[in-house]
Amino acid sequence: MKKRWMTTVMAVLAGMMVVTACGDKSGGSGVNGDGPYPLTLVVNQVGEIPDPNNPMEEKIREYTNTDLRIQWIPYSAYDEKVNVMVASNELPKLIKLNYTPTTISSLEADLFWDITTHLKNYPNLAAQPQAYYDNISVNGKVYGIPLFRDMGRAIVSYRKDWLDAAGLKEPVTLDDWYEIIRYSTEEDPDGNGKRDTYGMMLDKGYNQGTASTLTRLAVSQGAPNKWGIDEQGNFYPEFESEQFFEVMKLFRKLYEEKLINQDFAVVDSSELNKVYESGRANIRISGGNGQSLQTKLEKVVPEAVVDVSALQGPEGIRVPGESGNTGFLAIPKSTVKSEEELAKVLNFVDKLLDPEMVNVINKGIEGVHYEVEGDYTVTIDADKDAQEVKPYRDTFPQRGDLYNMEKKPKGTELFNKNKQIVYENENYIVPNPALTLKSNTYNERGGELEQIITDAQTKFIMGQIDEAGWKAEVERWRKSGGDQMAAEYKESYEKQE
């Protein structure tokens, strides 16, 4: 009887092993040898993961003569996974990195190739504006190829039909902003007899990061972008500039008069999009294209007309400069061992910017994803495009129709206008001087310090603290590390000069 029990238990355990073992197959081993250069690439996932043998990837492999294998990592844990890969030395030949403090320290530790001097040997890579490379440099060295994005994306989008009806024009001064917002909240622009519209709405990220509405509006009025430098070369934060404070006062007034949404401190941007897309809000500063708002809005309010204009103030157009990338592709020294191999990898990236590849990466396969109509190309099916082309467009280096694209995609008038404004914005950029500067205080306590200020801004706008209270909070920020941060930036800035 004892034995029978033992055998049963063993049988159950063995059975479990057999069942689970089924999960281990199909690992797939990389084949080496002559022919195409085996190249592994790690990037973040965009939407559903494409089949590795889809025609787009086949075409890229064929053109670049590589055996490209892409590993997609979910965006939500990308940086952690990359940290583990770096620590355990399991890196691919090419990996997308984000410009974060951890990444910077592994770049400084020389784990990746410094390609500053190599760039000039590759015609496509050398043709890209230096500013894009400067924005990912560490101590003046470039460690990768940026995934290019426009630098001056901020744009004002508004309901043209509402402004026309009121005889208003796109805003220039803060008074213009106030008048537009007041009108579209109080005077029932949608004509349904109810006070159910807002001139402008903010979400809880209204004062954070590059998409901060406060920063964008303040810059247009003449404030610095995140950090300013005074005559003595000292760094000062944007919120100590007069124009920035004017913007804060504007929103305080709007809040008090109930002209902006009262729940702005807690509401999600996705909630906000819904309101704009259902035709219950007017003006907005965003980084998207006004056309996508128009398309969605039309379905709910057929007579709606969206228009866009550049972000301008009394001094003309002024746009905060963004980093110009969503990360960059770096080459680990542990997997790419020699300069010859480095040349192969760089050659691959360079080829991605050849006209033929630019078309594939941006638009997909002709006849499947897009077709040619005269001087333009037209996307065949937007859903298919989003599912099959977008993953590559978002994770491979490309500059849209700004570089090596023979036929531009056809867009509506609004779409093209928006695009044109964004391109021209590059001439009016106000850069963030601290973008690539080093500050240990920022690395250690940047988030905590930012919290002091963002909380205080929210309280000020909501009327919970007055000007003296705000000044006290700024003082607290200075004492808790803000002053130190400014000093560190100054030091780092002078070193680079």
Added chain:
Amino acid sequence: MRQDQTWGNRLFDIINHSVLFIVAIVCVLPFVYVLAVSFASPAEVAKGGLILWPKEWSLVSYQYIFSSDTLPRSLLVSIYITVVGTLINLAFTSLMAYPLSKPHLRGRNPILLGVLITMLFSGGMIPTYFVVNGLNLTNTLWSLMIPNAISAFNLIVLKNFFQQIPDGLEDSAKIDGCNDLGVLIRIVLPLSLPAMATFGLFYAVAHWNTFFNAILYINDNEKWPIQVLLREIVILAQSRVGDSSFDEMDVQPLTIRMAVIVFATVPILLVYPFLQKHFAKGVMLGSVKG
């Protein structure tokens, strides 16, 4: 009975019931909302105004989910690691807890101390990754089931549970000719069904929610459990990651996100009713007299 109640008692009952009712509503409403949105037509959701009951029912979102095999496949992966993983958990936890529940076991205290230390200090993410990788577990589903096969906390609670079982029961089994393993399987485990059901549930829910380890250890996206996909779908739609100058569209509309949430939540919810009867049952029901 009723008329015996004082006015104060009755007032207490009313307040009690209303508070509990409100709490229940607060708990249930989000589920109802998610369910309603997942079954509503995308147009209705876009318009806004949908609160708890869609005017137009639609299965579009579910059709979309099942149109590719990604989500159903990851659901199978999740079910697999939950079922097999929980069996492994329960087998190993009880095999370790039972001997440790015997005071005469030599070296019992040092072993318990060792277990306790792992509760307070852990190796950290990267060293743990090295161990898993060194055992060639990465990129297999084993990496989600073996490394946490025994939870220290559950082990200690189960050990204490085993200690409460009267020695007399085990002695009688021994007299009838059982060895130690026989005692464990035929006497102790059947008596511990409520405990096993509880810990089984803890373990199962943990396996079902596996997210971070899956991303760390598994590179092959065909082996990702459903939570990884769920997170990706929900987060991508919110933050518009990597929007290019070409287009900026939502990757997934709200209805699809909600449908995925339903899809990922309902299976584990269904487990509760089946285990609940074990929670209610008495442990020692009719075992030892006097």
